[in-house]
Amino acid sequence: MKGVLVTGMGIVGPFGSGVASFERALREGARPFTVTSPAISTRAGYIEAPVPEAVLQVAFGGQGRTGELHPRLRKLGARAPLAVQAALLAASEALWPAGAALSGERIDIVVGGQNLTHAFEQEALPAFRQEPAYVSPSAALRILDTDVLGCVSEAFDIRGEGMCVAGASASGNVAIIHGARLVCGGQADACLVVGALAELSLFQMQTLVSIGALGGEFFLDAPHRACRPFDRRHGGFIPGQASAALLLESAASARARGAEPLGCVLGGGIVLDAKSGSSPSVDGEVGAMRRALADAGASASHVSYVNAHGTGTPLGDEVELRAIAEVLGERCAEVPVNSTKVVTGHCLWAAGVVEAVATLVQMRAGFVHGNFNLDDPLETPCRLVGRASEAADIGVALSNSFGFGGINTSVVLGRASDSRA
Amino acid sequence: MTRDEVLSIVRENIVMVLPEVDAALLRPERSLSELGANSVDRAEIVVGAMAALRIKVPGSELAEAKNIGGLVDVLYRKLSA
Numbered sequence: 001m002k003g004v005l006v007t008g009m010g011i012v013g014p015f016g017s018g019v020a021s022f023e024r025a026l027r028e029g030a031r032p033f034t035v036t037s038p039a040i041s042t043r044a045g046y047i048e049a050p051v052p053e054a055v056l057q058v059a060f061g062g063q064g065r066t067g068e069l070h071p072r073l074r075k076l077g078a079r080a081p082l083a084v085q086a087a088l089l090a091a092s093e094a095l096w097p098a099g100a101a102l103s104g105e106r107i108d109i110v111v112g113g114q115n116l117t118h119a120f121e122q123e124a125l126p127a128f129r130q131e132p133a134y135v136s137p138s139a140a141l142r143i144l145d146t147d148v149l150g151c152v153s154e155a156f157d158i159r160g161e162g163m164c165v166a167g168a169s170a171s172g173n174v175a176i177i178h179g180a181r182l183v184c185g186g187q188a189d190a191c192l193v194v195g196a197l198a199e200l201s202l203f204q205m206q207t208l209v210s211i212g213a214l215g216g217e218f219f220l221d222a223p224h225r226a227c228r229p230f231d232r233r234h235g236g237f238i239p240g241q242a243s244a245a246l247l248l249e250s251a252a253s254a255r256a257r258g259a260e261p262l263g264c265v266l267g268g269g270i271v272l273d274a275k276s277g278s279s280p281s282v283d284g285e286v287g288a289m290r291r292a293l294a295d296a297g298a299s300a301s302h303v304s305y306v307n308a309h310g311t312g313t314p315l316g317d318e319v320e321l322r323a324i325a326e327v328l329g330e331r332c333a334e335v336p337v338n339s340t341k342v343v344t345g346h347c348l349w350a351a352g353v354v355e356a357v358a359t360l361v362q363m364r365a366g367f368v369h370g371n372f373n374l375d376d377p378l379e380t381p382c383r384l385v386g387r388a389s390e391a392a393d394i395g396v397a398l399s400n401s402f403g404f405g406g407i408n409t410s411v412v413l414g415r416a417s418d419s420r421a
Numbered sequence: 422m423t424r425d426e427v428l429s430i431v432r433e434n435i436v437m438v439l440p441e442v443d444a445a446l447l448r449p450e451r452s453l454s455e456l457g458a459n460s461v462d463r464a465e466i467v468v469g470a471m472a473a474l475r476i477k478v479p480g481s482e483l484a485e486a487k488n489i490g491g492l493v494d495v496l497y498r499k500l501s502a
Contacts, residue, residue, distance in 0.1 A: 071441050078440055134472035137464035 172352020240345020310339025
């Protein structure tokens with residue numbers, strides 16, 4: 001890949017709305033996790049990092065009330081599911097401050113995410129059982145993952161190519177890689193990449209409990225300590241809600257618009273394990289990182305930071321540290337590694353895009369955020385960042401995302417000046 | 422329930438689906454399409470009004486309604502039947 005510029009970033013998540021509030025949360029170690037106790041569960045409670053309701057109320061208003069957004073976004077988002085609302089907010093931050101607005105046929109959209117509508121269906125089902133005739137007709141559209149794509153394209157008048165791509169928890173990275181390829185291939189001047197918010201239904205939560213993936217059981221009294229990537233007391237992942245957007249753009253287009261480059265995507269790799277289950281594999285993860293570096297025309301000697309997948313599941317954390325150590329070789333003692341999930345929770349489909357934003361934010365501001373719950377680190381040759389954020393000079397960075405079904409991905413991000421686009 | 426009450430329920434549903442609509446345009450001779458409603462918006466408004474009135478009107482009868490006044494007529498007729 002010859003690389004593409006990032007000329008816009010947007011995010012909404014548990015820490016609020018906007019890249020500036022995300023940077024503050026990363027720097028200061030905000031851990032906005034809360035406990036809910038649903039009646040239907042084998043657990044006494046779930047820990048999650050939800051998007052604060054007030055953030056969406058301010059933007060879209062309640063029914064009949066108005067927010068402060070552009071009317072087109074307000075109409076599309078006013079009665080829409082959380083994934084659509086969050087995507088509209090993230091996309092508006094990524095698209096609108098970046099020089100002259102982009103729209104029309106020369107900009108594409110890739111949405112990363114799958115199975116986005118379980119929570120919506122869960123909410124609609126009781127009324128449907130009571131009286132099928134009164135089911136909301138717009139649900140015909142709402143129950144499609146592509147509703148996010150349609151709403152974003154209408155909101156910003158984007159008429160190029162568009163699609164949803166999936167890769168389980170690696171969906172965000174899969175979207176970045178496909179978006180970058182579209183721009184590199186010259187099909188488009190720019191591509192808006194959106195990581196779709198995961199709003200999990202109780203059914204989805206229970207399945208994650210049942211396969212032993214969901215953590216937090218022993219931290220119900222201290223939810224901010226529950227998400228513990230690379231700590232010996234990690235007990236599974238903690239879900240988080242966020243949507244993030246990246247505007248990827250060719251150098252020529254950015255120059256013509258006078259858009260300031262914020263960084264670049266240098267390459268990416270997707271490698272399958274040929275295994276349909278949930279087990280991570282060192283070989284697959286090493287393969288994805290090496291493929292991403294090769295795609296970027298870089299080697300391990302260039303890497304100065306790794307944003308790990310680091311979900312806080314015992315096997316996943318251990319396997320990833322082994323894979324990172326293998327890829328970095330003797331350099332692993334000096335390259336800082338952290339997991340943004342300690343702040344955001346595991347944002348599932350959006351995680352890759354959320355963590356690409358986190359990587360670029362840290363690169364631009366010159367720090368690496370703490371692994372804030374790393375009280376008792378796993379034994380590893382890797383340099384895990386401690387419990388506090390620290391100054392760092394990040395050049396080329398790897399950002400990992402791995403998904404169920406043996407889907408391993410890594411993207412290589414760099415400073416705008418590293419771009420060969 | 423009076424015909425006017427049915428009209429106000431229809432209006433409420435229009436505003437819910439089309440929050441930016443100009444209230445002065447919500448007159449019986451206007452069609453929902455003229456107000457900017459697409460086909461899903463129109464279905465949403467009709468079903469919302471049916472649910473509020475606790476009635477069910479088959480699609481064949483709804484097809485008669487060409488504007489807001491026509492929709493109110495169809496709903497009111499079913500309500501009074």
